[in-house]
Amino acid sequence: MPSSRIANFYRLSIQERLKILRERNFISEEEYIRLKNGNHLLRSEDSDRMIENVIGVFGLPMGLGLNFKVNGKDYVVPMVVEEPSIVAAVSSAAKVVRQAGGFTAEYTGPILIGQIQIVDVKNPSAAKQAILQNKEEIINLANSLHPKMVARGGGVQDLEVRILSGASSRGDMVVVHLLVDTRDAMGANLVNSMCEGVASLIEKITGGEVFLRILSNLADRSLARAQCRIPVKLLEGKGYSGEQVRDGIILAYEFAAADPYRATTHNKGIMNGIDPVVIATGNDWRAIEAAAHAYAARNGRYTSLTRWEKAENGDLLGFIELPIRVGIVGGPLESNPTVAIALHLLNISSAAELAQVLAAVGLAQNLSAIRALATEGIQRGHMSLHARSVAMAAGATPEIFETVVERLIETNEIKVWKAREIINELAVKEEKPNAELYLAPSEQKIPTGHGKVILLGEHAVVYGAHAIAAPIPLAMQAMVSDSDEDGIHLIISRWGVEERLQKGKEYRYSIFNSLSLILHELGLEKENMKIEVFPYVPRAMGLGGSASLAVAIIRALAEKFKIKLSLEEISQLAYKSEQLVHGTASGIDNTLATYGKFLLFQKGNPPKIQELRVPQPIRIVIGLTWSESLTAKMVSRVRRAWENNKRLYNHIFKEIDQLVLEAAKAIENYDLEHLGQLMNINQGLLNALQVSGREIEELVEIARNNGALGAKLTGGGGGGAIIALCPENAEKVAKAIRNVGYRAYITDLK
Numbered sequence: 001m002p003s004s005r006i007a008n009f010y011r012l013s014i015q016e017r018l019k020i021l022r023e024r025n026f027i028s029e030e031e032y033i034r035l036k037n038g039n040h041l042l043r044s045e046d047s048d049r050m051i052e053n054v055i056g057v058f059g060l061p062m063g064l065g066l067n068f069k070v071n072g073k074d075y076v077v078p079m080v081v082e083e084p085s086i087v088a089a090v091s092s093a094a095k096v097v098r099q100a101g102g103f104t105a106e107y108t109g110p111i112l113i114g115q116i117q118i119v120d121v122k123n124p125s126a127a128k129q130a131i132l133q134n135k136e137e138i139i140n141l142a143n144s145l146h147p148k149m150v151a152r153g154g155g156v157q158d159l160e161v162r163i164l165s166g167a168s169s170r171g172d173m174v175v176v177h178l179l180v181d182t183r184d185a186m187g188a189n190l191v192n193s194m195c196e197g198v199a200s201l202i203e204k205i206t207g208g209e210v211f212l213r214i215l216s217n218l219a220d221r222s223l224a225r226a227q228c229r230i231p232v233k234l235l236e237g238k239g240y241s242g243e244q245v246r247d248g249i250i251l252a253y254e255f256a257a258a259d260p261y262r263a264t265t266h267n268k269g270i271m272n273g274i275d276p277v278v279i280a281t282g283n284d285w286r287a288i289e290a291a292a293h294a295y296a297a298r299n300g301r302y303t304s305l306t307r308w309e310k311a312e313n314g315d316l317l318g319f320i321e322l323p324i325r326v327g328i329v330g331g332p333l334e335s336n337p338t339v340a341i342a343l344h345l346l347n348i349s350s351a352a353e354l355a356q357v358l359a360a361v362g363l364a365q366n367l368s369a370i371r372a373l374a375t376e377g378i379q380r381g382h383m384s385l386h387a388r389s390v391a392m393a394a395g396a397t398p399e400i401f402e403t404v405v406e407r408l409i410e411t412n413e414i415k416v417w418k419a420r421e422i423i424n425e426l427a428v429k430e431e432k433p434n435a436e437l438y439l440a441p442s443e444q445k446i447p448t449g450h451g452k453v454i455l456l457g458e459h460a461v462v463y464g465a466h467a468i469a470a471p472i473p474l475a476m477q478a479m480v481s482d483s484d485e486d487g488i489h490l491i492i493s494r495w496g497v498e499e500r501l502q503k504g505k506e507y508r509y510s511i512f513n514s515l516s517l518i519l520h521e522l523g524l525e526k527e528n529m530k531i532e533v534f535p536y537v538p539r540a541m542g543l544g545g546s547a548s549l550a551v552a553i554i555r556a557l558a559e560k561f562k563i564k565l566s567l568e569e570i571s572q573l574a575y576k577s578e579q580l581v582h583g584t585a586s587g588i589d590n591t592l593a594t595y596g597k598f599l600l601f602q603k604g605n606p607p608k609i610q611e612l613r614v615p616q617p618i619r620i621v622i623g624l625t626w627s628e629s630l631t632a633k634m635v636s637r638v639r640r641a642w643e644n645n646k647r648l649y650n651h652i653f654k655e656i657d658q659l660v661l662e663a664a665k666a667i668e669n670y671d672l673e674h675l676g677q678l679m680n681i682n683q684g685l686l687n688a689l690q691v692s693g694r695e696i697e698e699l700v701e702i703a704r705n706n707g708a709l710g711a712k713l714t715g716g717g718g719g720g721a722i723i724a725l726c727p728e729n730a731e732k733v734a735k736a737i738r739n740v741g742y743r744a745y746i747t748d749l750k
Contacts, residue, residue, distance in 0.1 A: 069102030186327030248374025273365025394419030449551030542715020627719030676709025691717030
């Protein structure tokens with residue numbers, strides 16, 4: 001199971017989060033595509049078969065609780081909830097507990113109680129005794145109704161009898177409890193049918209009348225327990241010592257334990273964590289809620305479901321116990337396609353395991369809530385997230401959203417009317433309303449590798465044709481620092497990568513093999529260091545990410561260890577890395593990443609590099625498909641096609657070469673209309689090479705329909721990015737691309 005610790009997950013876009021989940025095998029390729037395209041959602045026609053009088057489907061956000069370790073196993077926890085701060089809070093608490101070794105949990109078993117109410121009993125005590133004497137016959141009859149459940153180790157395990165004296169207008173009641181092990185099913189229908197099935201036998205035995213026969217949601221024979229132990233050092237922060245936080249948490253718990261008014265809110269906070277997971281996994285959250293609150297009042301007074309106390313050595317100890325009866329199989333779960341994805345994300349093998357995770361989530365949510373209350377107060381933690389909800393409700397556009405949120409918090413008036421007032425003020429003052437569309441130059445005070453776009457010539461450049469490429473503000477940056485621990489520690493926080501390089505180990509990601517090569521070439525394999533990468537070039541989007549990453553790391557290593565490297569040496573080492581990553585590399589990516597200049601390039605040893613003179617900046621739009629550009633795969637596909645028909649493909653490469661040379665003249669003459677025509681023709685030839693794709697063609701068409709002079713894929717193809725030449729209408733093109741769900745940026749090539 002991969003680690004549930006994914007650094008800075010909240011900072012990523014939804015598409016980037018999904019890519020990390022796929023890369024770490026939390027979700028399958030099919031689930032990744034369904035989530036990315038929105039095909040996991042419940043359809044109206046399917047929901048019509050679930051309940052009555054359906055008119056549509058109501059949506060809620062699904063997030064992930066991270067950092068959980070329960071009984072030594074990592075979990076990412078799907079949570080369906082609309083209230084801000086819950087997912088962030090539970091992840092934060094789980095991170096603290098994780099540092100202390102994680103949660104331990106246990107489960108008493110998947111037992112559900114079926115109740116059979118008997119009235120008009122002349123002698124309740126004699127009836128009770130008769131039922132117990134015929135216990136085996138009743139259990140056998142009930143189990144005969146569900147032989148498959150019995151074969152799986154489930155079924156009625158025991159029987160109990162209770163007498164409720166004076167409980168009814170018809171005298172004393174006798175109540176039979178069937179204790180049913182429902183295995184991994186929720187089991188409600190199964191238990192109800194068992195109660196129905198034995199009713200006539202019980203009437204015969206007791207001489208009374210069976211009235212109700214139905215399950216009880218107070219599943220107190222299915223108790224889930226979790227606990228944690230946290231050293232006080234892990235609790236300190238925000239101006240509070242660990243001891244102060246520990247004692248505050250215990251005092252907050254003691255209030256809830258003593259006062260039902262406080263306990264109600266305290267337990268509601270626990271269920272803030274549990275309910276979203278129950279909903280995500282397709283279970284009955286209302287039953288879980290009812291059971292939890294009934295259990296909290298089991299001794300005649302409503303009290304806390306958790307317990308917090310001080311250990312002998314000063315550690316904080318936390319405990320939770322509550323009834324949880326859930327399932328992971330059955331029709332109700334299978335009717336919603338998102339439930340299957342949620343269960344896959346959890347990677348659980350039984351309903352008992354799910355119950356233990358739920359208990360840990362409840363304890364984590366409680367820890368987060370009362371820790372906040374015990375320190376700076378929970379309102380401050382809620383404020384930012386509440387402001388975001390208000391800004392969204394007021395209609396703040398993406399370009400001004402963060403500004404509206406900040407202004408709301410500053411005014412301390414987090415209301416929709418105030419948000420609209422701020423939006424109106426910004427609409428008047430904003431000189432460039434679409435500032436978010438524009439790429440700003442990269443800060444280059446730390447070692448940098450430039451991202452790039454290829455205007456014309458990709459793929460053909462591998463076979464000796466010319467290509468034109470230009471740097472873009474998106475870049476990779478890296479820093480190298482000393483490490484007290486042995487080995488090479490690589491951190492790419494935005495991508496959720498944090499790993500120590502181990503010699504001889506096979507890695508899923510090419511970055512590790514690339515880094516090993518670079519360290520070997522520079523003679524730094526035995527050094528202890530931490531390498532931090534700050535990626536601003538999207539992965540696998542055809543924008544030169546792998547080459548710019550290699551150049552940034554090479555420059556950072558050279559700076560740290562005072563190794564003198566010329567630009568040519570940096571480029572050559574990055575080229576070796578590119579060959580490792582892509583198999584066949586032209587050398588254009590590493591050249592642009594190193595030199596960062598507008599170039600006419602031709603492969604060779606050394607390559608021919610001519611800096612192009614650009615009279616004034618050329619405005620383009622970069623559109624991202626968010627479908628990975630698998631450069632190595634596309635290069636390999638073109639290679640196989642070329643080997644099968646060299647005459648035809650050499651002819652295509654020659655045509656592309658001629659387009660490139662003509663485009664170089666158009667650039668230097670600033671003849672953008674002609675440049676756009678050449679780009680369009682180049683796109684047609686790339687499509688003939690079968691390196692385009694549905695999403696690329698869609699973006700190209702959108703760009704051209706909205707006035708782009710030319711539009712084509714850039715980079716490896718098969719996904720990735722397009723570039724559109726838009727000297728006059730870049731904002732219109734970028735907005736059109738964004739309006740259909742893709743990402744777009746405006747930048748100037750110079």
